[in-house]
Amino acid sequence: xxxxxxxxxxxxxxxxxxxxxxxxxxxxxxxxxxxxxxxxxxxxxxxxxxxxxxxxxxxxxxxxxxxxxxxxxxxxxxxxxxxxxxxxxxxxxxxxxxxxxxxxxxxxxxxxxxxxxxxxxxxxxxxxxxxxxxxxxxxxxxxxxxxxxxxxxxxxxxxxxxxxxxxxxxxxxxxxxxxxxxxxxxxxxxxxxxxxxxxxxxxxxxxxxxxxxxxxxxxxxxxxxxxxxxxxxxxxxxxxxxxxxxxxxxxxxxxxxxxxxxxxxxxxxxxxxxxxxxxxxxxxxxxxxxxxxxxxxxxxxxxxxxxxxxxxx
Numbered sequence: 342x343x344x345x346x347x348x349x350x351x352x353x354x355x356x357x358x359x360x361x362x363x364x365x366x367x368x369x370x371x372x373x374x375x376x377x378x379x380x381x382x383x384x385x386x387x388x389x390x391x392x393x394x395x396x397x398x399x400x401x402x403x404x405x406x407x408x409x410x411x412x413x414x415x416x417x418x419x420x421x422x423x424x425x426x427x428x429x430x431x432x433x434x435x436x437x438x439x440x441x442x443x444x445x446x447x448x449x450x451x452x453x454x455x456x457x458x459x460x461x462x463x464x465x466x467x468x469x470x471x472x473x474x475x476x477x478x479x480x481x482x483x484x485x486x487x488x489x490x491x492x493x494x495x496x497x498x499x500x501x502x503x504x505x506x507x508x509x510x511x512x513x514x515x516x517x518x519x520x521x522x523x524x525x526x527x528x529x530x531x532x533x534x535x536x537x538x539x540x541x542x543x544x545x546x547x548x549x550x551x552x553x554x555x556x557x558x559x560x561x562x563x564x565x566x567x568x569x570x571x572x573x574x575x576x577x578x579x580x581x582x583x584x585x586x587x588x589x590x591x592x593x594x595x596x597x598x599x600x601x602x603x604x605x606x607x608x609x610x611x612x613x614x615x616x617x618x619x620x621x622x623x624x625x626x627x628x629x630x631x632x633x634x635x636x637x638x639x640x641x642x643x644x645x646x647x648x649x650x651x652x653x654x
Contacts, residue, residue, distance in 0.1 A: 387597045390422040391415070394434045394443035395621070396452075397427060397536050410617045411608070415445075418604035419597075430535070431506040438463055438590055445601065447622065449585045451508035454638045456588075464591040466602055468634065469584045470626035478556045479509035479579035481517060484544050485572050489551065492521045492577055500529040501540040501552035508638065510537055513579040514553030516641050521577075538562055545573050583634050587627065 393412055397404045408425045416423040426443055428434040431452035437443040439461045446463070448456070456463040468475045483489040489498075495518070503510025515525040525531060532549060534540035537558035543549040545566060556578065562569045587605065589598055608614035609627045618624040642648075 387594050388421075388444060390424065391419070391445060391601075392424045392426050392437075392443045393445040393447075394426045394428055394437055395447045396429075396431050396434050396449070404621070407617075407620045411614075411621065414608050414614060414617065415601075415604055418607060419600055430504050435461065435463075435506075438588075441590065444590050444593065446588045447585060448588045449506075449508045450583050450635050450638050451512050451642075452506050453586045453588055454635050454642070455506060457632060457635075458639070462591040463588050464598075465586045465588045465630045465632060465635070466598070467587040467605065467627040468630040469587070469622065469624045470628055471584065471623055472625065475584050475628050476581040477509065477584055478581060479513040479517065479553055480556045480558075480575045481514055481551060481553050481577040482541070482544060482559075482573050482575045483551045484547055485574045487550060490576065492518065492523060495523060495551050496528045498529055498550035499548075500525075500531050501534040501543040501549040502531055503534055503537055503540050503554060505533065507537075508582055508585075509555040509579065510534075510540060510553050512638070512641060512645065512647075513582055516645055517577055517579050519645065541569065541573055542566075545569055580637075583630075583637065585622065586630060 393408070393415065395404055395408055405425060405427045408427070412423040412425045423445075426437065428437060431449055432455075434443065434446050434448060435452050435456045438446050438448075438456065448463075453463065453465055457465075471477065481492070481495075483495075489495065502514065505511055518525045518529070523529065529551075532543075534543050534549075534552065537554040538561040540549075540552040540554050541558050541562055544552045545562070557575070559569050559573055566572075589601060593601075605627060609618060609624075615625070618627075
């Protein structure tokens with residue numbers, strides 16, 4: 342994606358996201374008095390209630406219902422009400438954290454890096470763990486009856502990405518195409534499906550010729566479409582991507598951040614907590630994370646001509 346065009350597209354999404362947030366409202370907006378916890382510095386005024394944000398990788402209504410028990414568990418551990426907010430897309434969640442409407446965000450790695458590098462008050466706390474790994478891959482898939490067996494055959498085809506700020510469903514998938522001589526803006530017909538299961542379903546229903554998602558998003562549809570693993574065929578994978586994050590707004594006091602950290606650790610060790618985390622995003626565990634864990638995202642974005650710092654302008 343050319344840098345200027347990519348930036349314009351994301352800026353447009355930011356405006357849409359801001360409108361959506363205005364419609365959805367949000368709780369817990371607080372006065373900020375500086376970074377808390379440092380000797381001699383004024384303490385942050387922590388919110389009286391917390392809002393925890395998600396982005397659908399499946400049906401949004403289902404995610405809201407699935408995430409509510411995690412909010413209740415966190416509330417019980419912290420002694421603070423915790424509401425659940427489901428954004429329409431990744432940028433919407435980033436904007437909600439910047440606007441102090443969401444305090445804890447389940448951000449994908451690309452959305453986290455966008456927020457961090459444009460100076461938003463966001464701080465990574467955890468990477469998720471699935472199948473014993475803290476990384477995953479993007480996949481590119483086609484309909485099994487399409488006759489398409491390699492990436493070169495995708496030129497001129499209609500291609501379902503997830504979202505311009507999706508790490509696997511856009512950034513790394515587009516990078517795979519580019520490395521194989523396919524311009525994701527000029528050589529295919531890109532569309533945004535809005536979620537990983539929607540991208541898979543568009544190929545299953547032959548609405549698009551190919552698509553991208555996280556590995557293996559086909560399982561999200563197996564209950565309703567038992568033959569999806571046979572009808573949708575994966576033809577390429579990306580390099581490893583650091584797993585999605587649990588991030589917090591950085592202006593929370595160090596004491597509250599520590600309590601949130603310890604609460605998630607405790608919840609992730611209980612049978613009830615394990616089930617809820619798995620039901621939300623198939624999370625099997627949490628591991629502490631730091632900012633430079635996500636430098637690979639910055640490297641791929643640079644290779645794609647996307648200047649993350651420029652997005653702040």
